Amino acid sequence: MSKAVSGRADILPDLGEVFRAHGYEGTTLALITDATGLGKGSLYHFFPGGKEQMAAEVLAHIDAWFTEHIYAPLRDADDPGAGIVAMFDAVDAYFRSGRRVCLVGVMALGASRDSFAAQVKDYFAAWIDALAAALRRRGDSNAMARRKAEQTVLEIQGALVLSRALDDLKVFARALAAARARLNEKEGAVSEG
């Protein structure tokens, strides 16, 4: 599919879909050309660092999206509960109810993790921090907030894996609904470890 793009930032979403679908190693310049309509000349003009730079910028783009649409509301919303509700809605929309996979999770599992370890780590650490901050503001202790936040992010990742493995979107829907409900309970929603 070819597409009229003007700036290089415009192609980052398309680029992201290619990496998402094929992984870092599985992504080739030919696939990127197919998805973006840009030849090698243009691609190397925009990204002199080649494939590695493309992936790094895609990860940065994703991180910026999550910061704006998920982490910031979790931290800054007047009502922390509203930030949490907004997070689940945004997660469901972003991952298309389980149709879309988490590129950062894919990178974390693959060998490419070594090259992007810092970005992968920061993404998940920031997510857990932001969610824990909201839970703390809502009344949880520091330790309890962190435990619940870690468990919630973990479940979202597991839901994406299992939903795709079983080819069953209902798995993702159930897991997201369960995590949402659990965060609305008052006590000990996440068992001791």
Added chain:
Amino acid sequence: MSKAVSGRADILPDLGEVFRAHGYEGTTLALITDATGLGKGSLYHFFPGGKEQMAAEVLAHIDAWFTEHIYAPLRDADDPGAGIVAMFDAVDAYFRSGRRVCLVGVMALGASRDSFAAQVKDYFAAWIDALAAALRRRGDSNAMARRKAEQTVLEIQGALVLSRALDDLKVFARALAAARARLNEKEGAVSEG
């Protein structure tokens, strides 16, 4: 590292570690030669179907291991609770407390899933079925058993992703302990979805 191997079944574990570490697309015959000590001649003698056959046989080998060490005890142990305890011990040992990644999960996320979709699906479906059977035998309703089983498998996968992303084995340990404890509770351990 070279290694004296006689039969082709002997190299499946080494082969599995290569796929685990590099993913399907990232695995090359050169890497396999390094890990097994076998040249292309031997590799194609054992696996005429090449890389795809190697991956398929590795997945079958993993499935056989889980069937014997995890699914069978869950289904057949006199005490279903003992089968569940044994499952968590085996999972912790198999994934080396989070150091090792789940190859089937890696395959599920990647583009290679298309080629191995049936094997990936069967692995997770069998796991959930076996765990649900144990929970049912222990007194849970059919629906509750299935919900808890799905949630538990999902959390193990999520723990592997997050533990590796954060490069923190304690994440895996906490998640496994929490899932273990939750299955020992009597009521509503998994929230409604």
Added chain:
DNA sequence: GTCTATAAAGCGATAGAC
């Protein structure tokens, strides 16, 4: 069964015309 040699294709990346 294992080796070396090699084929044929695809890879990331570069150069230079326009």
Added chain:
DNA sequence: GTCTATCGCTTTATAGAC
């Protein structure tokens, strides 16, 4: 900025000697 042509290398896979 985009194109074509091309380099140098790696890839999967095969052939044939031993």
